[in-house]
Amino acid sequence: MSETPLLQIENLTQHFPVRGRGHKVVHAVDGVSFAIGRGRTLGLVGESGCGKSTCARSIIRIYEPTSGHVRLDGQDITRLSQKQLLPLRRKMQMIFQDPYASLNGRMTVRALIGEPLRAHGAAESRRDEEDRILRMLEKVGLTREHAGRYPHEFSGGQRQRVGIARALILRPELVICDEPISALDVSIQAQIVNMLRDFQQELGLSYLFIAHDLSMVRYISDEVGVMYMGQLVEHSPAEDIYAHPLHPYTQGLLASIPVPDPSLARLQDEEGLSGDLPSPIDPPPGCRFHTRCPHATGCCREEAPALRNVGGGHAVACHLV
Numbered sequence: 001m002s003e004t005p006l007l008q009i010e011n012l013t014q015h016f017p018v019r020g021r022g023h024k025v026v027h028a029v030d031g032v033s034f035a036i037g038r039g040r041t042l043g044l045v046g047e048s049g050c051g052k053s054t055c056a057r058s059i060i061r062i063y064e065p066t067s068g069h070v071r072l073d074g075q076d077i078t079r080l081s082q083k084q085l086l087p088l089r090r091k092m093q094m095i096f097q098d099p100y101a102s103l104n105g106r107m108t109v110r111a112l113i114g115e116p117l118r119a120h121g122a123a124e125s126r127r128d129e130e131d132r133i134l135r136m137l138e139k140v141g142l143t144r145e146h147a148g149r150y151p152h153e154f155s156g157g158q159r160q161r162v163g164i165a166r167a168l169i170l171r172p173e174l175v176i177c178d179e180p181i182s183a184l185d186v187s188i189q190a191q192i193v194n195m196l197r198d199f200q201q202e203l204g205l206s207y208l209f210i211a212h213d214l215s216m217v218r219y220i221s222d223e224v225g226v227m228y229m230g231q232l233v234e235h236s237p238a239e240d241i242y243a244h245p246l247h248p249y250t251q252g253l254l255a256s257i258p259v260p261d262p263s264l265a266r267l268q269d270e271e272g273l274s275g276d277l278p279s280p281i282d283p284p285p286g287c288r289f290h291t292r293c294p295h296a297t298g299c300c301r302e303e304a305p306a307l308r309n310v311g312g313g314h315a316v317a318c319h320l321v
Helices: 052-059 082-090 109-120 126-139 144-148 156-168 186-203 214-220 238-243 248-255 262-271 298-302
Strands: 007-017 025-036 041-045 067-072 092-095 174-178 206-210 223-228 231-237
Touching: 007 052, 025 041, 025 052, 025 206, 025 231, 041 052, 041 214, 052 174, 052 206, 082 092, 082 109, 092 156, 109 126, 109 144, 109 156, 126 144, 126 156, 156 186, 186 206, 186 214, 206 214, 214 238, 223 238, 223 248, 231 238, 231 248
Parallel strands: 041 206, 041 223, 092 174, 174 206
Antiparallel strands: 007 025, 007 067, 223 231
């Protein structure tokens, strides 16, 4: 395995100006840093609105980052023009959350999956393009007969399989999975995640896997990063963060995982998260979690904690640890 991470994010920041509010901005992502090794999976978790998807879209340059650096295979892609970025897009693809919105309903499955091949001139001929499309359909659990159909003729799980086929047809090195199972039935979620793991083993893929289902993240991830209000508050090997969560926010997230035992569920209600997310336009001073943290002190309200390593590859941004 190469010592250079496949993906390296340094102080990534994404602010969006607010119309009619002067110089106010939405602090969607604020100084996030992490790395993903080759063949590895980083799970990124947090509540809705914490900046996970914005972080992913800034990495792949759907949004232009406000500041920071994104290095793919050692090359800084942050300030490349779209023309310069095009050859690198073969290395980095994305699977979107909503299989109903991410596929053009006017295109057949054949055209949808073949579009990346045509955009990059990756097929040697029309015959080669057709063969690769049909082979990819079979790999994601569909049949050759599905190639001529349109997205509205498929179920949600089948549409997401088409989206995965489109993302993998170029054989990328990095795949960003933006909540790829949240819109699917529970019975289908496990099938999709198992398929992604099989592709990882077969092709040596690296994943940034974004989700709010902590149990599924534990199953697929080598490392887990926890985001709160645009910042990374904890990052560690997957098993360690579930066995020994250090940040109060991570502890609250884990306590919120549903359990079938009613007595344990009542205990969860006491230990889980309370309160609402503060406004990302005017984030609280100091630690951004202090408004919901039962252990907050005066220091937490005044000084922002740095993400620091506490041993064993486990990093946390908390004054109390």
